[in-house]
Amino acid sequence: MIGTSPYLRCVETAEILMSATRETVCVEAVPALAPQGNFDELMEWLAKHSSDPGQNIALVGHAPDVGELISRLVGGGKFDCAKGSVAAIEFKEQPKPGEGQLLFLVTASLLKC
Secondary structure (H helix, E strand, O other): OEEEOOOHHHHHHHHHHHHOOOOOOOEEEOHHHOOOOOHHHHHHHHHHHOOOOOOOOEEEOOOOHHHHHHHHHHOOOOOOOOOOOEEEEEOOOOOOOOOOEEEEEEOOOOOOO
16 A cells, blocks of 8 residues: 655655555555645554555655654654655554654665665
8 A cells, every 4th residue: 555645746656666566556645645744634544544464555755744754653753854765664553653663764865866
């Protein structure tokens, strides 16, 4: 599952991500991922789409909101997410603020993209 900001550039990025996977993936525009979107609405969307424990969800959004989202999901910290950054956050159960574990954060410059 890929949730994306409804803005065109994010939708295009989500489509690239979708085409790179071997699995059937659904892409859904999520208004809460638009710039300065509503965090509580995003958490409701995540809860709705993460009922399966094995479900992987990718989110495509905008800086600086993505860095702030990571901070809220893992319980603090400052995360600079330039264009092309990728982060993985794992939850033992349903996604809840402060309960995520940051597995990695990779920037496009680190990948030399």
